[in-house]
Amino acid sequence: MNAKILELKQVKKYFHFSRHRVLKAVDNINIDIYSGETFGLVGESGCGKSTLGRTIKGIYTPTAGQVIFNGQDVAQMNKREQKTYMRNVQMIFQDPYSSLNPRMTVKELISEGLEIHKLGTRVERERKVFEILDLVGLNPEYVTRFAHEFSGGQRQRLAIARALAVEPKFIVCDEPISALDVSIQGQIVNLMKDLQKQFGLTYLFIAHDLSMVKYISDRVGVMYLGRLVELARKQELFDNPKHPYTQALLSCIPIPNPRIERQRKEIPIEGEIPSPFEQIVGCSFKTRCPYAVPACDDMEYNLINTGNEHFVMCTKFQ
Template identity: 60%
Template sequence: MDEKKVLIEVKDLKKYFQVGRHQTLKAVDGVSFKIYKGETLGLVGESGCGKTTCGKTVMGLYDATGGEVIFDGVEIHSLHKKEKKEFTKRAQIIFQDPYSSLNPRMTVGDIIGEGIDIHKLYTGKERQEKIYELLELVGLNREHALRFPHEFSGGQRQRIGIARALAIEPEFIVCDEPISALDVSIQAQIVNLLIELQKKKNLTYLFIAHDLSMVKHISDRVGVMYLGNMVEFASSNELYDNPLHPYTKALMSAIPIPDPKEEKKKTRIPIEGEIPSPVNPKPGCRFAARCRYATDLCRSETPKLEEIEKGHFVACHRVKEI
C-alpha cells in the first residue's frame, strides 16, 4: 500500500456540535487516517459513534471544528466557492436512505442529470445518452429515466443514488451506510455493484457501515470508531483475524457464523453498561466505563493510536497485556 498515491489524508479531525448553552457534543474528536487512490477504507462502529459525521465532514458537508482534510494535496475546508465546486466534481456521496435522498418531484433522468447540468458536462442528446448509459451501468434500463422515485423498490432507488453519484465522473465516493436501509437479499447485490464499479472506474471509497461482515467483503483497510475516537485501524484481513482492542474483539465476536454448529461453539464477548454520552465526555479512554480491563490510567488518560504491529494501530493502554 505504501507505494500507492495518498488521495485523502485526514489529520486530527474534529467536529463538535453545540448542545444548549454550555454543552458540546464531540461527534468526531481527533480522528486521523489516509485513503490511498483506488482502495476502499471501511469505517465501522455502533450507531452514534460518529462515523457518518466523520464521512460528511470529510466531504465538506459539515465544516470541521478542527483538524484538516487534505484531498489530493489541497485542504478542502479552506476552499473558496469556485474551488469547492471543483472538489464536488471529484468527490461524491451515496446517502444511507434511498427513500429520502431522492427528490420525489423529479424524474429519475432529471435526478441523475442534475449534476451533469450544474457542472455543464453534457447537453442535448449527449446528456440523454449519458443518463441512459449510467442507468444501464447500475443495472437499470433506459425506460426508467421517465419514472419517479416512488415507482421503485429500495434496492432500485439505491442504484439510482449510485448512478447520480457517478454522473459527474468522480474519483472518490463516500458510501454512507448505503445498504443499511435495504433488505438483506438486496444488500449483497449493491455491495457487489460497488466493487464492480470500482474496478471499472478506478474509484476510491470511504465505506461507512455497521455490518461487519459486509465491510470485510468490500474493504482493503478498516478503522473502528467508538464515541468519536478511532480505537483500531488495520488491513481488513488483519483486523478480522487478529483484533486487539477490547471493543473490536467484542464486535468481532458478535458476527454470526452461517454454520449453526460452529455458531454454538463460538464465545461471544458481551459489552456491559450503557454507551456514555458524547456530550462533554469525561477524560480518559471513552471505552473505559464498559471495559473489563480498564484501570485508573484508562479512566484518566486518553490513549493514543499507536502502531502495535506493522500497519496495525490501536488506542489502548493495556493492549500488550490482554
C-alpha cells in the same frame, strides 16, 4: 500502495447546543485513505461515522483539523476549486428514498449534477443518463419515472447512478445497504465493487454489517464515541482484533456453521455508555471495558502502531 487521495488530520466536529452542552460527534480523527481502495468504517450507532462522512463531503464544516484531498486543504480552496472538490467527492446515503427528490424524474435526478457542473451539451447529458442507467443495471426506459415507482434496491441503484454521473474520484457510502433486503444487499455491494474496478473509484464504506465490511474493504477503522480506537488491514483486524471493543463487535458476527456457532463465545459489552455531552478524560471505553485499569483515566488519545500496520488506542500497548 497507491498515493493518498484523502487525509484527515485531527478532524473534529462539535455541535454546540448551549454554552455548556457540546456534543463531540467526531473528536480528533486521523485517517489516510489511498486511491483505489475501500476503507471500511464501523462502530455502534451514534459513534460519529455518518458525521465524519458528511464532514468529508462538505455537508458539515469541521470544527477543527484538516480535510486534505489530493494534497490540497479543502478549507483553503477557492470557489472554483471547491466546486471541483464537490464534484470529485460524492455521497450515497442510507435511505435512497429520502435522498432522492420525489418530484424529479430519473432523467432529472441523474442529469442535475451534470448541469450544475456544466458537463457536456444537452445532447451529451441525455446520452450520459442512458449510459449510466445501463451501467447500474436499470432499464433506460425508466427515465420518465419517479423515485417512488421503484423498489428499495432499484432506488439505491438510482442513487449510485446519480453519484457516478459526474465522474467522481471518491465516494462516501453512508450505510448504503442497511435499508435493503439481505437478498439485495449482495447485488448492490457486487455492483459497487465492479464499478470501483471499472472506474478506479475510492470508497469510504460506512456500515454496521461487519461481514459485508470484511467482504468489500481493504482496510477497516473502528469508531467509538467519536474516536478511532483501532485501524488495520481487514484480514489483520478480523483475525487479530486487539481493542476490547473491536473484540466484542467481532464476536457478534453470525457464523454459518451451527457446530462452530454453538461453541463460539460472544463477548458482552457491559457498563454504562458515557453521555455524548460528557467531557471524556482518558480512554472513552473505560466505563465498559472488562480490562480497565487506573492508567486508563490518564491515557492520551493516541493510536499506537503495534506492528503490521495495526493501530490501537489502548493502555495495554502504550
